[in-house]
Amino acid sequence: xxxxxxxxxxxxxxxxxxxxxxxxxxxxxxxxxxxxxxxxxxxxxxxxxxxxxxxxxxxxxxxxxxxxxxxxxxxxxxxxxxxxxxxxxxxxxxxxxxxxxxxxxxxxxxxxxxxxxxxxxxxxxxxxxxxxxxxxxxxxxxxxxxxxxxxxxxxxxxxxxxxxxxxxxxxxxxxxxxxxxxxxxxxxxxxxxxxxxxxxxxxxxxxxxxxxxxxxxxxxxxxxxxxxxxxxxxxxxxxxxxxxxxxxxxxxxxxxxxxxxxxxxxxxxxxxxxxxxxxxxxxxxxxxxxxxxxxxxxxxxxxxxxxxxxxxxxxxxxxxxxxxxxxxxxxxxxxxxxxxxxxxxxxxxxxxxxxxxxxxxxxxxxxxxxxxxxxxxxxxxxxxxxxxxxxxxxxxxxxxxxxxxxxxxxxxxxxxxxxxxxxxxxxxxxxxxxxxxxxxxxxxxxxxxxxxxxxxxxxxxxxxxxxxxxxxxxxxxxxxxxxxxxxxxxxxxxxxxxxxxxxxxxxxxxxxxxxxxxxxxxxxxxxxxxxxxxxxxxxxxxxxxxxxxxxxxxxxxxxxxxxxxxxxxxxxxxxxxxxxxxxxxxxxxxxxxxxxxxxxxxxxxxxxxxxxxxxxxxxxxxxxxxxxxxxxxxxxxxxxxxxxxxxxxxxxxxxxxxxxxxxxxxxxxxxxxxxxxxxxxxxxxxxxxxxxxxxxxxxxxxxxxxxxxxxxxxxxxxxx
Numbered sequence: 001x002x003x004x005x006x007x008x009x010x011x012x013x014x015x016x017x018x019x020x021x022x023x024x025x026x027x028x029x030x031x032x033x034x035x036x037x038x039x040x041x042x043x044x045x046x047x048x049x050x051x052x053x054x055x056x057x058x059x060x061x062x063x064x065x066x067x068x069x070x071x072x073x074x075x076x077x078x079x080x081x082x083x084x085x086x087x088x089x090x091x092x093x094x095x096x097x098x099x100x101x102x103x104x105x106x107x108x109x110x111x112x113x114x115x116x117x118x119x120x121x122x123x124x125x126x127x128x129x130x131x132x133x134x135x136x137x138x139x140x141x142x143x144x145x146x147x148x149x150x151x152x153x154x155x156x157x158x159x160x161x162x163x164x165x166x167x168x169x170x171x172x173x174x175x176x177x178x179x180x181x182x183x184x185x186x187x188x189x190x191x192x193x194x195x196x197x198x199x200x201x202x203x204x205x206x207x208x209x210x211x212x213x214x215x216x217x218x219x220x221x222x223x224x225x226x227x228x229x230x231x232x233x234x235x236x237x238x239x240x241x242x243x244x245x246x247x248x249x250x251x252x253x254x255x256x257x258x259x260x261x262x263x264x265x266x267x268x269x270x271x272x273x274x275x276x277x278x279x280x281x282x283x284x285x286x287x288x289x290x291x292x293x294x295x296x297x298x299x300x301x302x303x304x305x306x307x308x309x310x311x312x313x314x315x316x317x318x319x320x321x322x323x324x325x326x327x328x329x330x331x332x333x334x335x336x337x338x339x340x341x342x343x344x345x346x347x348x349x350x351x352x353x354x355x356x357x358x359x360x361x362x363x364x365x366x367x368x369x370x371x372x373x374x375x376x377x378x379x380x381x382x383x384x385x386x387x388x389x390x391x392x393x394x395x396x397x398x399x400x401x402x403x404x405x406x407x408x409x410x411x412x413x414x415x416x417x418x419x420x421x422x423x424x425x426x427x428x429x430x431x432x433x434x435x436x437x438x439x440x441x442x443x444x445x446x447x448x449x450x451x452x453x454x455x456x457x458x459x460x461x462x463x464x465x466x467x468x469x470x471x472x473x474x475x476x477x478x479x480x481x482x483x484x485x486x487x488x489x490x491x492x493x494x495x496x497x498x499x500x501x502x503x504x505x506x507x508x509x510x511x512x513x514x515x516x517x518x519x520x521x522x523x524x525x526x527x528x529x530x531x532x533x534x535x536x537x538x539x540x541x542x543x544x545x546x547x548x549x550x551x552x553x554x555x556x557x558x559x560x561x562x563x564x565x566x567x568x569x570x571x572x573x574x575x576x577x578x579x580x581x582x583x584x585x586x587x588x589x590x591x592x593x594x595x596x597x598x599x600x601x602x603x604x605x606x607x608x609x610x611x612x613x614x615x616x617x618x619x620x621x622x623x624x625x626x627x628x629x630x631x632x633x634x635x636x637x638x639x640x641x642x643x644x645x646x647x648x649x650x651x652x653x654x655x656x657x658x659x660x661x662x663x664x665x666x667x668x669x670x671x672x673x674x675x676x677x678x679x680x681x682x683x684x685x686x687x688x689x690x691x692x693x694x695x696x697x698x699x700x701x702x703x704x705x706x707x708x709x710x711x712x713x714x715x716x717x718x719x720x
Contacts, residue, residue: 122425134366188319258341374536413444
């Protein structure tokens, strides 16, 4: 088999979007002139400039400005690579590599069954790739074993949104709706560093003194509340659920609830009222460390904004969701929003801040173990029948519900578990919880295939590495954190030995004699996605590449004949009764972490310069120079107690693993807490420490509250 002929690269300027976070900032790529200097010293083939768009208004962060540098990286994989007996890699032809992969897929299925083949996807894949990957797993492989790294990001927020509203869309309103708000409460998100252009939408609330940031750290976002711009609330790690229950208690007890809204648009209020009655302010202060006066001020500020008709929004992020009770915590935030009457109005609302570049679209179209395209449920006979009809297969041949990401990774190499794994757009050796155990699982596999641009820590363990196109070399669509479907456009040809995942899946499906049709043309795949989602919650049936090329604001659901839905829930919620369902939640009683002998609570998170596992950003010199390694944030009083000095080496350890890094002594952290970024590998890998305990509803791992032992080291790598 031969590769498709290379298309003619577009010339001049290409309007597209940043490859990183879900804000999907608009940018223009301009071909770099070929000069003698460029030939002598390879440079980015395109230059980046900001472009006006509602989410970023022409602004970009450091990651966006430097994004094109990776296109010409000398570390890029440019042809299929096969692992040799001595552990090294050698190039192979595409035919040989794909023949080998297909043979291993067939033999694994024949020997161990279809579910012995697993697929791990990513929130960075385009809608077309995410859709085709789910279809390939279920139709070509016949396996139920597919999930993706969005399980580590959005699963708790999605589960909470589904049970409260009947639908999960990160922001059920456009981002620029925040501009007019006088009060914005942000819980567990450091948007000033994770998506800097977003903070422009907070300016109205800041000027009104109404930006409220809940975070155990004094982050860059928390600092935006200074000088009268708002309020920083600094609870103990993992106490957000209690905090939200306490705020709801105050709103109800002080008669600040919107009873007309509750009566006409919700169910379940009385159960909620009874459940929060035990969380009076003094008790909440004891559990969270947030003083009573601040609790009361916060509740009154939220209610005053709603009562005056001025916009009030509550936004949550991973800081409150990446817990074993993350779904209940997100639910508590939704309950507070409903009690205040914010959701589904024209001027206020609740939303959750999606992180990955296509984190929204990536979870809509079949990468999750229990979902078919458009948020259809794989366990629902009608949903199965609709999608199977589009695919041209018998619904009974589709597998059932599989395993969420953590359980999928735990099954690797185990009896009855996954024996052969395909990984797309993920670096689980760095990003997954209890990462040491994940690495052991990958090593126990019979066969591992990774599609990537570089030899990431996960790709380095593979038997076959398949080089794939980067964002500027492909056509497709992604869906922003606000549910807006946008076009990713090709600015240049990929290197000769590189292929799109759509082509790879097509070629493997052909080798496996899979039923259905398998296009490698993104526009055709998107049209099929539209048919598969017709009538579903996330209905894309009225969209096409041609329509999106007109830059129409395309917020889903966008059924045929519609103009899209920028604001959800204004007339009804997505449940059959049209109401929002308030679900009373209660905290699970746990003992506080003992702050003795160096035992302390670790929280993990992001840095401005890096993204996800760092597989891309650690290869950009400017970004790596700015943040070359993990540093442990520790409060001065705690540092003094543990004999830690600023810039000195420390060991952070627990029963799962050990991290050695330098310390950053700062008053921006609580005395009872330390912080590590999760972008680094090797001895700085934060997820060597995190637990793979999960939320029982969403499958979200417990990333944000880990007990560790911290001690000073005399020198790098010292063991004493």
